[in-house]
Amino acid sequence: MPLSEHTESVQDYLKSIFDIQREHGRVATTMLAERLGNSPASVTGMIKKLAALNLVEYEPYQGAVLTPAGEKIALEVIRHHRLIERYLAEALGVPWDQVHAEAEKWEHVLSEDLEDRIDAVLGYPTTDPHGAPIPGRDGTLPPPHTTRLCDLQSGQSATVAEVSDHDPAMLRYFAELGLRPGADVTVVAVAPFGGPLTVRLDNAEHAVGREVAGYVAVCNVTSGG
């Protein structure tokens, strides 16, 4: 059963449910409604439909969880999305703050054959331009990163692993700072009372808000040096 067995709407719901579930466990109606920009009432209706299709398990008032079948489709859509983002950035030079919007549309009409061709042309990449992992053809996906830039303490260094890709303006800001996946970052100072972090990137120092730093995942954390 290829993706095209399901409507674009169903694909988008499953994708969002997957994302929320990763972060929060069971998916509440309102949270899903906010993410999708639909009314809670509409979301209830669609969740019931997904449950009837055996794509989610649903208990009224208790939220929804993906079934294995639903998760498989979600991962397939996410694979399309991230492969396309990577392709647009690499092969067509689309700026990284624009690839998301383009992929959002294309992901639903990509054939499996074209998916494979794109994968091959790119040399079977494992991450999208924002550092997010691309699910394998078999639906495998590494666990999410656990450490964020805002979790680091003064003096610690790390490698940028992934940045949030939903706000184009924030992505342009990240690009300005040099805050891209693979970049080395050092936390020079952490202001108290939830204040900004001072970080060093490419030998330049920048003050960044605590909240923004929460949208950056890091790995390879080392202390001092």
Place this chain on the structure above:
Amino acid sequence: MPLSEHTESVQDYLKSIFDIQREHGRVATTMLAERLGNSPASVTGMIKKLAALNLVEYEPYQGAVLTPAGEKIALEVIRHHRLIERYLAEALGVPWDQVHAEAEKWEHVLSEDLEDRIDAVLGYPTTDPHGAPIPGRDGTLPPPHTTRLCDLQSGQSATVAEVSDHDPAMLRYFAELGLRPGADVTVVAVAPFGGPLTVRLDNAEHAVGREVAGYVAVCNVTSGG
């Protein structure tokens, strides 16, 4: 007003109306219904909607004709379609009997920005892989070819200009024969009573049915030699 102002359905209707209008003038309900695979009743309904949007002129029982606004959108969709076909064939190696189906889906979600990037990467091509002209950004399109392979007489040579792209099996047949845009073809013999043509391509001779030869447009016709 970008393409996305109109539904995919509207885009497909306008494209088909444009195609039919080129060949037959005023577009009859039934012919459009056949092309789209919809019932005539549905087509009547949509034509009335298009007329309300000022995209076609419509006289009940007399068929429809595109307005300038409708034609502009049709040409825009066709430009997307043919650029995408070309891109898929050239950049991703999609076989020429498969590009049509893929482009049919992608054409509706292509942004103007990505359209420009693809155009540039391809070096501003003027035809798709089947020889059909790609409308310019400004909506210009050369007049259709007037001579078909089946119109040639014994002894005449010509250059293949364009082949029909709607039947993948026929495209594979054309590829086998070497009947691709730009190829030189000579008509060696024409059987009487609507019989087959014998044609020479790449120094090999083939008998092809009169009907199939009607799906091949030619140019640069020369007699004898």
Place this chain on the structure above:
DNA sequence: GGGCGGTTTTAGGAATACCTAAATATACCA
């Protein structure tokens, strides 16, 4: 343990784009 606020579902409806069956207009032919 009752009440209250926020969450969620139900009820009722709108828009889009299809369909089949029946009615009607057109065009052609005798």
Place this chain on the structure above:
DNA sequence: TGGTATATTTAGGTATTCCTAAAACCGCCC
């Protein structure tokens, strides 16, 4: 010029996916 076959439209319906407003539920706090 009437009659009929064909093309087209109208009438009535279905499926999808969204909406707002109102009702129902859940959990927390006093």
